[in-house]
Amino acid sequence: MTLDQIITDLQLKVLTEPIDFSSIAPTHGYVSDMLSCVMTGAKHQSIWVTLQAHNNIVAVACLLELAAVIITENAQPDAETIKKANEEGITLLSCPQNSFYISGKLWEMGLRDQ
Amino acid sequence: MNNRDTNFDQSPSRFKGKIITDEMAGKITRVEELAYILKISDVMSSSLKTLSPDHSMQDVLVTMRENRISGVPIVDNDSHALLGMVSTEDLIKCLANQDIDANLTKYMSTKLVTVNSFDYLTEALKLFARTGLGRLPVLDENGALAGILTKGDVTYGLLRALEHDYIEEEVRRYRASHLFEDIESDRSSLILRYTIEHYDFTHGGSASSKIKRALLRLGANAQLARRVGIGIYEAEMNLIIHTTHGGTIHVEIEPHQISVYAWDEGPGIEDVNLAMKAGYSTATEEIRELGFGAGMGLPNIARCADEMDLQSELGKGTHLTMKFFLKGEDVVGEGYTGKGKKETENDA
Secondary structure, three states, rough: HHHHHEEEEEOOOOOOOOHHHHHHHEEEEEEEHHHHHHHOOOOOOOEEEEOOOOOOHHHHHHHHHOOEEOOOOOOOOOOOOOHHHHHHHHEEOOOOOOOHHHHHHHHHHEEOOO | OOOHHOOOOOOHHHHOOOOOHHHHHHHHHHHHHOOOOHHHHHEEOOOOOOOOOEEHHHHHHHHHHHHHHEEEEEOOOOOOEEEEEEEHHHHHHHHOOOOOOHHHHOOOOOOOOOOOOOOEEHHHHHHHHHHHOOOOEEOOOOOOEEEEHHHHHHHHHHHHHHHHHHHHHHHHHHHHHHHHHOOOOOOOOOEEEEEEEEHHHHHHHHHHHHHHHHHHHHHHHHHHHHHHHHHHHHHHHHHHHOOOOEEEEEEEOOHHHHHHHEEEEEOOOOOOHHHOOOOOOOOOHHHHOOOOOOOOOHHHHHHHOEEEEEEEEEEOOEEEEEEEEEEEHHOOOOOOOOOHHHHHHHOO
């Protein structure tokens, strides 16, 4: 499953500059709004689903080398956060649904936590 | 969406409105830069098939077929001056007239757009764009034919130059990864220092990201770099969130170990054992709303580091030490035979 498919199927809005999403294949998923829990639990190349939209999510995603961050419930990161994400090559996605819904959809698509 | 446009400001106007990633933008500027560095003579084809004006169109046909070319420059036998070009188009015209035995001067184009071998590539690019031509004859200082420049030559020339850049970057990386080999001492180390400001969430994670990048440059494998990065991130965030005046992170990199010291001048931790417990946090509600204060920071550090020591005195400050031990081929800054790429790639 590629990030490309996930973006299309879940109708996610791409907040950062588009890259070749078909070349990114997320292997795991993780949901939390607590950054240290993400640091502990998310494996690299994961998709991280969160409500947090402030700029530290980029640092976390960058250190863990996450495949993408899905920001739920239309939480909007500020311009600086998006700029930083572009610099670090982190993809930020957004959607109106909540984290539970998005996680369910990702699970349906075959993404797992292990 | 408007804020995204700011990233395009530095790219040339003709890219406006197109979707260009940072990475692409970087490459485009380098290519454009190269067009001002490379001379036409650097990329043109100079081994040429030419004919003199005393040949027939039949000779043109044979020359084109045998050499698989689509245009033949016609040059003066003595002066090597360029007199004209016969292109496939001219040949087709001739064939349509069933006039293959005619002298080539009857069909050759004499109104030629040429470039100078000593000009920069960018001149040729402009001409290609303006004229729509696929091929430009190149003249030397004396006006004699020096070569032919096709769009293919340009692409190939640029790729070759980019490859050269790439090799240089590899060499730089290689040098960094052999840092300690080149410097002789009884014990060499590289020390990185970072000042962390209290409540500076804007830069939260930047020290750890920089350290991680430095380790990768020094040849650390990706897993180690990530482990050190996570440990330092937590220490960095603790300095931002929990101190009165921020603090300092000091990273000492040696081939076989990485030592991280993070210290501050207060307020200090009341109960270190309790602070080490997963889930325990003193963070305020405001901080928790930002997603911090899960009470996982210190446990995370303990998990990532091979050795951890936390000393704190209330009212005085806190000293945190993390050690990472690198064994065998995990060493950094010392090119280790057979180490490196393979493992990094597997892991990444």
